[in-house]
Amino acid sequence: MSLVLDSAAQDLLFREARTANTFTDEPVTDEQVQAIYDLVKYGPTAFNQSPLRITLVRSPEARERLVKHMAEGNQPKTASAPLVAILSADNEFHEELPQLLPHFPQAKDAFFSERPVREQAALVNATLQAGYFIMGVRAAGLAAGPMTGFDFAGVQKEFLDDDHTPLMVINIGKPGDNAWFPRSPRLELDQVITTV
Numbered sequence: 505m506s507l508v509l510d511s512a513a514q515d516l517l518f519r520e521a522r523t524a525n526t527f528t529d530e531p532v533t534d535e536q537v538q539a540i541y542d543l544v545k546y547g548p549t550a551f552n553q554s555p556l557r558i559t560l561v562r563s564p565e566a567r568e569r570l571v572k573h574m575a576e577g578n579q580p581k582t583a584s585a586p587l588v589a590i591l592s593a594d595n596e597f598h599e600e601l602p603q604l605l606p607h608f609p610q611a612k613d614a615f616f617s618e619r620p621v622r623e624q625a626a627l628v629n630a631t632l633q634a635g636y637f638i639m640g641v642r643a644a645g646l647a648a649g650p651m652t653g654f655d656f657a658g659v660q661k662e663f664l665d666d667d668h669t670p671l672m673v674i675n676i677g678k679p680g681d682n683a684w685f686p687r688s689p690r691l692e693l694d695q696v697i698t699t700v
């Protein structure tokens with residue numbers, strides 16, 4: 505009774521949502537991606553810096569190039585998912601800060617003139633946005649299969665550049681047959697929350 509989100513939405517986003525390992529061949533359209541992005545772009549980031557970048561791997565040729573960088577156990581699902589996205593952190597996100605923070609354009613130079621500072625901020629905030637993105641995929645009635653089991657340097661070289669750090673690869677689609685591993689337990693509240 506403490507949650508205001510209706511229980512069907514709670515199930516869709518959390519309780520019944522699972523990490524999919526197989527998919528049907530129903531396509532994921534650009535319209536669905538647009539709807540997901542239009543929702544999750546409102547998730548908060550520090551200074552509104554919004555450093556997440558998403559590479560949609562749509563062509564069979566690009567898919568083949570990606571699959572070869574995936575860990576062996578991740579290859580079949582990455583080869584067969586209707587849509588695969590490479591999520592990366594833009595370490596040069598400060599270039600967009602005047603657009604993103606119009607009431608404080610000095611932030612770009614005052615806080616983010618140094619690359620190591622930007623890399624740290626981009627890692628934290630783009631990873632946060634990756635979480636929002638997974639929830640957005642679920643909100644579209646789709647399943648996500650996030651993966652960090654891949655050759656990061658290989659994916660960066662093949663698809664990105666020195667300014668973009670790969671974070672994860674996500675398979676997206678409707679879950680197929682035997683899509684789930686058994687649900688693993690979660691920590692109890694008192695293992696996680698300390699009140700001081």
Ligand SMILES: Cc1cc2nc3c(=O)[nH]c(=O)nc-3n(C[C@H](O)[C@H](O)[C@H](O)COP(=O)(O)O)c2cc1C
Nearest residue numbers: 521522523578650651652653654672684685687688
């Ligand atoms: C950042 C991240 C990386 C992951 N990497 C892999 C991976 O490389 N291979 C894989 O099979 N599952 C991977 N997973 C899936 C997790 O094991 C799975 O989401 C977790 O066990 C929860 O499963 P559930 O959503 O079905 O409860 C990853 C998940 C996340 C969020």
